[in-house]
Amino acid sequence: MPVLKADFGACQGYANCVDAAPDVYDIDDDGVVVLLKEEISDEERPRIEEAARSCPVSALMIEDA
Amino acid sequence: MSRTVVVVGSSIGGVRAAQALRSEGFDGRVVLVGEEAQAPYDKPPLSKQFLAGEWDADRTLLLSEEAAERAGIELRLGVAATRLDVAGRQVLLADGSRLDYDAVVIATGAAARPSPWRPGSGVHVVRTLQDSQALQADLQHDGPVVVVGGGFIGAEVAGTARGLGREVTVVDPLPTPIGRVVGPEIGRYFTELHHRHGVSTRFGVGVEEITGSAGDLRVRLTDGTELPAGTVVVGIGAVPNDGWLADSGVPIDNGVLCDEYSRAVDAPDVYAIGDVARWFHPGHREHVRVEHWTNAVEQGMCAAHNITHPDDLRSYRPVEYVWSDQYDWKAQIVGRPTRGTRHELVGDLAGEKPRAAALYTDDTGRLCGAVTVNWPKALAQSRRLVTEGATFDDAMARVSALPPPAARPAPVPAAGGRP
Ligand SMILES: Cc1cc2nc3c(=O)[nH]c(=O)nc-3n(C[C@H](O)[C@H](O)[C@H](O)COP(=O)(O)OP(=O)(O)OC[C@H]3O[C@@H](n4cnc5c(N)ncnc54)[C@H](O)[C@@H]3O)c2cc1C
Ligand code: SF4
Numbered sequence: 212m213p214v215l216k217a218d219f220g221a222c223q224g225y226a227n228c229v230d231a232a233p234d235v236y237d238i239d240d241d242g243v244v245v246l247l248k249e250e251i252s253d254e255e256r257p258r259i260e261e262a263a264r265s266c267p268v269s270a271l272m273i274e275d276a
Numbered sequence: 277m278s279r280t281v282v283v284v285g286s287s288i289g290g291v292r293a294a295q296a297l298r299s300e301g302f303d304g305r306v307v308l309v310g311e312e313a314q315a316p317y318d319k320p321p322l323s324k325q326f327l328a329g330e331w332d333a334d335r336t337l338l339l340s341e342e343a344a345e346r347a348g349i350e351l352r353l354g355v356a357a358t359r360l361d362v363a364g365r366q367v368l369l370a371d372g373s374r375l376d377y378d379a380v381v382i383a384t385g386a387a388a389r390p391s392p393w394r395p396g397s398g399v400h401v402v403r404t405l406q407d408s409q410a411l412q413a414d415l416q417h418d419g420p421v422v423v424v425g426g427g428f429i430g431a432e433v434a435g436t437a438r439g440l441g442r443e444v445t446v447v448d449p450l451p452t453p454i455g456r457v458v459g460p461e462i463g464r465y466f467t468e469l470h471h472r473h474g475v476s477t478r479f480g481v482g483v484e485e486i487t488g489s490a491g492d493l494r495v496r497l498t499d500g501t502e503l504p505a506g507t508v509v510v511g512i513g514a515v516p517n518d519g520w521l522a523d524s525g526v527p528i529d530n531g532v533l534c535d536e537y538s539r540a541v542d543a544p545d546v547y548a549i550g551d552v553a554r555w556f557h558p559g560h561r562e563h564v565r566v567e568h569w570t571n572a573v574e575q576g577m578c579a580a581h582n583i584t585h586p587d588d589l590r591s592y593r594p595v596e597y598v599w600s601d602q603y604d605w606k607a608q609i610v611g612r613p614t615r616g617t618r619h620e621l622v623g624d625l626a627g628e629k630p631r632a633a634a635l636y637t638d639d640t641g642r643l644c645g646a647v648t649v650n651w652p653k654a655l656a657q658s659r660r661l662v663t664e665g666a667t668f669d670d671a672m673a674r675v676s677a678l679p680p681p682a683a684r685p686a687p688v689p690a691a692g693g694r695p
Pocket of ligand 2: 266268
């Protein structure tokens, strides 16, 4: 199953990911992204991929397990 | 038979649209055409981290050759599209070649509005990587910097130049330049932000003339004063790159005129996205053109969906969102604050590293927009509330209920000049 990764240091709190996929990404009180899941299914990968590509600093990755 | 989509314009909108075609399951040919020869790069860092010298050009890269190949995106870089033949379904390129298409996505963006003042040298605009590189080189020299235009790009460049140790003055004919976007009251805090960081402003005054050359420029203002400058940066807006479509029959009105599905009006299988598109927003019931990064991405995805699934067309009705990093402020703006008739502040915008949200409402009692500073959580919340059509009272209650600032310091902004 595809695995979600984030570069928490790179995250700038732009919150696009949260808006695109609120079931997977959230933002904490300090404005840093939170991964709500570690893995996603292959079916949801395209949608989550698009959410990850909406990150202005490319802080979100989806890797093959 | 395999279909071909040609995407014209190889920056954020074009690249994301090409990638989204694949995510949507499009299995035909995807060709990405770009006027600039270098690999597709991103623009927001050009007034921030890249200009400050903190990021090298690699970090602005949007799509490497390998990534393009993996996604099955054919790159045609270094060659501009010069014409669109709608009837013949062809894009004509500057090298004389033609590309057949079944659908074309116009993502040619916008260009910096050129400086109307043309002294010998030393006047910059900031739109391309080359622009930013050239400005960066001049900012290495001592000497005052005058920034003409107090909008987002002007303010960011001022902050970055200040961070590099330059003496900076920002000039704008409007009394509160950012007030155009956030209203005059909140706009004044943006002006104070300059002052707090030792940047002077001459707002409400225009530029009459700029003379001299790089290192020895004089900027004469409409009130007669003259500012000496080593370098001048002109950030007075952008104009859509739609000239190449002039004789194509595609309707142009300060951008490519599109319907709610981002399809050019009366031109079948022609889509336009990002800074170059003026489309009918079904939520606002008017045509809008938006020069924001997130809009280029979201509209590119929506167009890719509509091209791949013509029997399941999605209308494009985004909630506006833009961020701007200035000094120690991470400002984020959602919705349409200036459509509001009043606003209320949660938190305080004064002082060092403030954390606050201004919520705006109109006569209907709905939340119509929000401006947050150093508070991404409140931004994410407000963005959702505007999308849901929440009432102002509900929004105030929810944003006020967010946990107060943590003891931990706010995340350090990445761009230069921010302490
Ligand atoms: C310095 C700067 C800082 C910014 N900061 C922010 C920010 O902090 N937050 C934010 O939300 N937005 C920001 N923006 C705005 C954001 O970058 C734009 O909204 C976004 O780049 C629009 O993307 P686009 O792909 O529509 O157009 P563009 O980025 O303008 O790209 C258009 C591309 O098309 C190419 N092209 C043009 N004509 C042709 C042709 N005839 N044939 C082939 N190719 C052509 C161009 O070379 C270019 O590569 C900033 C913009 C700038 C310039
Ligand atoms: S979009 Fe990127 S920068 Fe913004 S919160 Fe998500 S990971 Fe962080």
